[in-house]
Amino acid sequence: MGRVVLVTGGAGYVGSHTVVELLKAGHTVVVVDNCVNAAKATEGNVLPPALERVQKIAGKTLHFHELSLLNRQALVNVFSKYKVDVVIHLAALKAVGESVEKPLAYYANNITGTLNLLEVMSEVGVKRLIFSSSATVYGVPQYLPADEKHPTGVGVTNPYGQTKYVCEQIMKDLSIADKEWRIVLLRYFNPVGSHESGLIGEDPNGIPNNLVPYISQVAIGRRPHVNVFGNDYNTPDGTGVRDYIHVVDLAIGHEVAIDKIFQSDFAGTKAYNLGTGKGISVLEMITAFSEACGKEISYKIVGRREGDVATVVASCALAEKELNWKATRGLHQMCEDTWRWQSMNPNGFS
Numbered sequence: 043m044g045r046v047v048l049v050t051g052g053a054g055y056v057g058s059h060t061v062v063e064l065l066k067a068g069h070t071v072v073v074v075d076n077c078v079n080a081a082k083a084t085e086g087n088v089l090p091p092a093l094e095r096v097q098k099i100a101g102k103t104l105h106f107h108e109l110s111l112l113n114r115q116a117l118v119n120v121f122s123k124y125k126v127d128v129v130i131h132l133a134a135l136k137a138v139g140e141s142v143e144k145p146l147a148y149y150a151n152n153i154t155g156t157l158n159l160l161e162v163m164s165e166v167g168v169k170r171l172i173f174s175s176s177a178t179v180y181g182v183p184q185y186l187p188a189d190e191k192h193p194t195g196v197g198v199t200n201p202y203g204q205t206k207y208v209c210e211q212i213m214k215d216l217s218i219a220d221k222e223w224r225i226v227l228l229r230y231f232n233p234v235g236s237h238e239s240g241l242i243g244e245d246p247n248g249i250p251n252n253l254v255p256y257i258s259q260v261a262i263g264r265r266p267h268v269n270v271f272g273n274d275y276n277t278p279d280g281t282g283v284r285d286y287i288h289v290v291d292l293a294i295g296h297e298v299a300i301d302k303i304f305q306s307d308f309a310g311t312k313a314y315n316l317g318t319g320k321g322i323s324v325l326e327m328i329t330a331f332s333e334a335c336g337k338e339i340s341y342k343i344v345g346r347r348e349g350d351v352a353t354v355v356a357s358c359a360l361a362e363k364e365l366n367w368k369a370t371r372g373l374h375q376m377c378e379d380t381w382r383w384q385s386m387n388p389n390g391f392s
C-alpha cells in the first residue's frame with residue numbers, strides 16, 4: 043500500500059538509494075535536506091542532482107524541501123503541507139574524525155535536529171519513525187557476531203557514535219512514555235556500492251573517511267594509494283575485518299521496515315541490524331576492487347588507527363526472521379557497482 047513517507051537527509055548517499063526503492067514500491071516521497079553534505083540544485087533546477095537522477099531511475103517524481111532540521115518552523119510548515127504517514131530519519135553529520143574535532147557541531151546537528159523532528163512529529167500526531175542508527179552503538183564488541191541484544195553505549199569512542207546512541211535512548215524513552223509511537227532503529231554496518239545504473243552513489247566531500255570510496259578514488263587516479271591501518275590484527279590476513287552491505291540491500295531494508303511498522307502488533311521501539319553477517323578484510327576489499335576495475339590498486343601498510351578494532355560483524359538473524367529481509371548482493375557486486383558510479387562520474391555530482 044502506498045504511504046506518504048517523509049525522508050530527512052534524502053539527498054545523501056543512503057537517502058538517495060532509499061528514495062529510489064520507496065518510489066519503486068509506490069510510496070509518495072517528501073525529502074527534506076539542507077544539502078550540507080549533498081550537491082545543491084544547480085541554477086534553474088529545483089532538485090539537487092542526486093534527486094534529479096533518482097527520479098530518472100524510478101521514473102516517478104518526488105517532493106523536495108531544502109531546509110535544516112535545526113529550523114523548527116520550516117519543519118512545521120512541511121508537515122502542514124503533506125499528510126505524512128511515516129518518517130525515515132537519515133539526516134545527520136557522519137564523519138567520525140570530524141566529530142572528534144567539532145563535538146558541539148555534531149551534538150547540535152544530530153541531537154537537536156532529532157529532538158526538533160520528534161517534537162514536531164508529536165505535535166502533528168505523526169508517530170511512526172524509522173531511524174538510521176549504526177553499528178557504532180555497540181562500541182568495542184564484547185562478542186561476535188553482534189546481535190541486537192549486545193550492550194550499547196559502552197566504549198563508544200567518538201561524538202558521532204554518541205549522537206546515535208543518545209538518539210536511540212531518546213526514542214526508546216519516548217515510546218515508553220507515549221504508547222502511540224512506533225519506532226524502528228536500523229543499525230547499519232558498512233554501506234558500500236551504488237545503484238546499478240551508475241547514476242547515483244557516494245560523493246564524499248574532501249578526503250573520503252571510508253575505505254571503499256577511498257579505494258575507488260585511488261582507482262580513478264584522484265589519490266596515489268590506499269593507507270591500510272595495521273596488518274597485525276588477529277584476523278586471517280592481519281588487516282581489519284568489517285561487515286560491508288550493498289547500499290541497495292540497505293535501502294530495501296527501509297522499505298520492509300515500513301511494512302513492519304504498520305503491522306497491527308508492532309509496538310514501541312525495535313532495533314534491527316542491517317549487514318550481511320560476513321566479514322571482509324581490508325586486503326580482500328582491495329583485491330576484489332582491483333578485479334572489478336581491472337587496475338592494480340596500490341596500498342601502503344601504515345600504523346593502526348586509535349580506536350579501531352580487529353573485527354566487527356553483524357548477526358542479521360532478527361531482520362531475516364521479523365522483517366523477512368536478507369542482503370543478497372555480494373562483494374563482487376559491491377565493487378563492480380561502486381566502480382561503475384566512480385568511472386561514469388569521476389567528480390561525483392559536480
Ligand SMILES: NC(=O)c1ccc[n+]([C@@H]2O[C@H](COP(=O)([O-])OP(=O)(O)OC[C@H]3O[C@@H](n4cnc5c(N)ncnc54)[C@H](O)[C@@H]3O)[C@@H](O)[C@H]2O)c1
Nearest residue numbers: 051054055056075076077078079080110111133134174176
Ligand atoms: N554511510 C555510512 O557508513 C553510515 C553507517 C551507519 C549509519 N549511517 C547513518 O545513515 C545516515 C545517512 O548516511 P549517509 O551515508 O547517506 O550520509 P550523507 O551525508 O550522504 O547523508 C546525510 C544527509 O543529511 C543531510 N543533513 C545533515 N544534517 C542535516 C540537517 N540538520 N538538516 C537537514 N539535512 C541534513 C546532509 O546534507 C546529507 O544529504 C546518517 O544518519 C548516518 O549517520 C551511515
